Every structure is written in C-alpha cells, then in structure tokens.
Amino acid sequence: MVITGKKRWFVLIVVSLMAGVMVYVPFLRYSYYDQMVMLFSEYKPVASTANVNEFIGTFSFWFGLICTVGYPVGGILVDRFGEKWLLIIGAVMMGICSFWFGLVPNGTSIIIIHVLYGVGTSFFIWNAYLKTVRKMGNASEQGSMFSSSEFVRAIMGMLLGFLGVGLLNRAIMPGNTTDLAVLGAQWRNMLFFNGTLFLVLAVIVFIVLPNNIIGAEDAELAESKGTIPTQEKMSFASVLKVLRMPGTWLLSLLIFFCFSFTSAANGYLGSYTVNVLGISQTQASTFAVVRNYIIAGLSTLAIGFISDKIGYKVKTLGYYLAIATVLTVAVLFTKNATILCIGITFVFAVVYSGMRGIYFATLGEVGIPLSLTGVATGVISLICYLPDVFFAKLAGIWLDKYGNFGYDLIWYWVIGCGILGILVSFVSVRYAKKLKSNKE
Numbered sequence: 001m002v003i004t005g006k007k008r009w010f011v012l013i014v015v016s017l018m019a020g021v022m023v024y025v026p027f028l029r030y031s032y033y034d035q036m037v038m039l040f041s042e043y044k045p046v047a048s049t050a051n052v053n054e055f056i057g058t059f060s061f062w063f064g065l066i067c068t069v070g071y072p073v074g075g076i077l078v079d080r081f082g083e084k085w086l087l088i089i090g091a092v093m094m095g096i097c098s099f100w101f102g103l104v105p106n107g108t109s110i111i112i113i114h115v116l117y118g119v120g121t122s123f124f125i126w127n128a129y130l131k132t133v134r135k136m137g138n139a140s141e142q143g144s145m146f147s148s149s150e151f152v153r154a155i156m157g158m159l160l161g162f163l164g165v166g167l168l169n170r171a172i173m174p175g176n177t178t179d180l181a182v183l184g185a186q187w188r189n190m191l192f193f194n195g196t197l198f199l200v201l202a203v204i205v206f207i208v209l210p211n212n213i214i215g216a217e218d219a220e221l222a223e224s225k226g227t228i229p230t231q232e233k234m235s236f237a238s239v240l241k242v243l244r245m246p247g248t249w250l251l252s253l254l255i256f257f258c259f260s261f262t263s264a265a266n267g268y269l270g271s272y273t274v275n276v277l278g279i280s281q282t283q284a285s286t287f288a289v290v291r292n293y294i295i296a297g298l299s300t301l302a303i304g305f306i307s308d309k310i311g312y313k314v315k316t317l318g319y320y321l322a323i324a325t326v327l328t329v330a331v332l333f334t335k336n337a338t339i340l341c342i343g344i345t346f347v348f349a350v351v352y353s354g355m356r357g358i359y360f361a362t363l364g365e366v367g368i369p370l371s372l373t374g375v376a377t378g379v380i381s382l383i384c385y386l387p388d389v390f391f392a393k394l395a396g397i398w399l400d401k402y403g404n405f406g407y408d409l410i411w412y413w414v415i416g417c418g419i420l421g422i423l424v425s426f427v428s429v430r431y432a433k434k435l436k437s438n439k440e
Helices: 003-028 030-041 051-081 084-102 107-135 139-171 180-209 215-223 236-243 248-275 281-310 314-333 340-360 370-384 387-402 404-437
Strands: none
Touching: 003 084, 003 107, 003 139, 003 180, 030 180, 030 248, 030 281, 030 314, 051 084, 051 107, 051 340, 051 370, 051 387, 084 107, 084 180, 107 139, 107 340, 107 370, 139 180, 139 281, 215 370, 236 370, 248 281, 248 314, 248 340, 248 370, 248 387, 248 404, 281 314, 281 340, 314 340, 314 404, 370 387, 387 404
16 A cells, blocks of 8 residues: 555654664663673673673674674565564564663673674664655655654654663762662663563554555556556566666765764764763763764754755765764864864764765665665665674774774774765766766
8 A cells, every 4th residue: 555644754753763762772882881881891790891892892793793694684575575574573573682681691692682683673674664764755755754764763762862861870879989780770771661662663563554565656656657566576686686786886885984984973982082081971971862863863854955955865975974074083183172072073973973864865866766675775784884793893992902092093994984985975976967867
C-alpha cells in the first residue's frame, strides 16, 4: 500500500525514533566515556586502568566489524522480505541486549553484546529504516524526508542523553567523588529503560506498518505510466548492477569521509574537554548531549533546506567538509584557550552532525533507483561506516600509548579525511550534473 497524508509522517517518526535508540545505545561512549572507564576498570574491573581505553575500543571494534559485514546482508534481506519484520526483529534483539548490558557483565559478555548490537543494527534495522524513509517521499522530497528523520533521531538522542546524564550524575558525591555502587545502579536503570523502549517501538511498528509499502516515487510513476514499477528481485545480477554504478562508489567514499568526522568528534570531543581542557565529567557529558543531539537535531533539519538552495546534496556535503576541516584545525590551535576552544566545538558540531542529515538523500542524484535501495545502501554502508570497525580501537591505542597527544593524532586523521572528501565531492557533483543532463 501507499502511505499518504498524516500517516506517512507518523510512520516516519516511529521508524526514526527506533533508529535513534539504535544509534544511541551502542555508542554510549560518545556521551559517557569517562563514566564507562570507571565502570569497566573500577566498578567491575573487566579491564585494567592501563588498557581500559583499548578495551572500549575492542568492543566498539566488534560492533563496527559486524555492522560492516552485515550492512550488505541487511540490504539483501530488506529487498527480499520487506521492512516491517526486519525492524521488529532488530528492535527485540537490541532490547534484550540492553537489559544484559545494564548488568555490566564480564568482558567477554560485553563483546558478545556488541556483536549482537551489530547484528540488530545492520542485519535488521538500518537498511529497513533507510528504505522506509525513502519510500515516504517522492524524488523532490528526499532532502526534507531524511533531514526530518535525522531531526527526530536527534530529539530522541537528546532526551535519552539528558536522562542518562541525570541518572549517572547521582553517583557524584560531595567533594566531586564518585560512588561506584550508585554509578553501577544508575547505569542499570539507564540501560533497562532503553531496552524497554526498544520493545515498545517494536510493538508500535507491528501495529502501524503494512507488510508491503509502495514508495511515493513508484506511486508517481504508476500515475504517469499506469503501472507500479516492480521491486527488482534480489539476484547476483542486481548486486552486480549496483556494484557497476559509479554513484555507489562515489557515495561510499564521500560518506566515509563525512562519517570520519562524526566518529572522531562524537567519540572523543567529550573526553578531550575533560583531559585536555580540564572541565568536569558532568560538564563534558552535558556538553556532549548538547552537541550530539540538540545541535545535531537542528543542524540535520536545516541541511535539507540548505541543500535545496545549493541545488546538489553532494555539493552541500563538500561545502560542509571544507568548513569542518577548518574548524578541526581551529580546535587544535586553541586548546590552550579553554573557553574559545569549547565555543569552537559547538560550531564544529553544527557542521559535522549536520552532514548526516542528507547522507542517503543523495541516492537519486547519483542514479541509484528506488528498486535497488536496499542492496545499494547495504554496499554503501559497508564502506562508509568502516570507521566504526577500526577507529575506536586505533584511537584507544593512541590514547593509552601517547596520552593527550593521542587527541592530536585523532584530529590529524580527520583533517586528512576532510581534504580527500572535498575532492570526492567535486567529482560527485560533476557526475550528478552529467546524469541530469543525459536525463533531460
């Protein structure tokens, strides 16, 4: 069925809320890194104080590795079975894992939890979410659909983030000491709430989402041609078709370089402000929630309208990469001026978080049809989210080995990614213009 009117916005909100929780839970280190260090090295010493950063990087590596392998599989599954049941299965799996993680089990169990988080994210939820969002709008509405979805995801992350800050702050005692028993109890409460939320959203999806959604783009074609385009059956030929598309590889690289900023900034700006700039953990977590969710929500909503003004979404990403690169240099050069540097991090957040609002709104620009959305997003996600596999591990090793200089290495990495990403954006714009000219 075609979902129209107010219902399509309700469906968009529901799947975006689920995707928001899906992104929030495996990346708790983005907002509570220093609290996690204490949980895993002191509350339940599953890692020594000397290698706890590497341990956090290790289970993050396993989550990223499974996601990398799973994104193409998830694309195949959603094209084969549809969106509804993949969303439900993934939410139930991640809900159960959240209850388990809340108990702070041993190190092996934490790694297994993140493996299962990876399965729930990449095999089941991610591609189903992207395809559902794309189906809610026609070709001219893709920017607003994806940016609106990112806005909802950010609002969900903000609410969960501030809830987490409020709960974990109860462990801060007079004299700025931390009661580890209270910290463990509030960690459990936070994860149990997230687990329950996954299950509630799974029930809502079961009720409101039809088994077969006809996309708005296909519905418009049906009106003009008198027949609804059929979903391409998953086959080796369709996979090869996607792999032969230049747009697949251009988007894979472009989003990879954009996402590298997110991995570095979301993952380490918080601990950077604690260890280099000298602010408290509570302040750092609060600032992280503001950057990662409040600013992200507004900036991802705005970029959809900005890209419409610029004309090409791939060009918009290039502009954002250029600004993000300059701001990263500014973060490096102002680390001895605490207030100025913190101010720059908030401006930086507007740019690096805003980019994700149109990552997959670019599919049509580079010639990827709706019928191949699943497998295309699977292949693209495999490449563009590779930083989830290696970067946390690499950054953890840098920080354990080099101390605060490890943060400089992190910023050097993303500056290099920014320069390469600008070049890829330039090539992508030329390719998009060529496709548009040929179509006309």
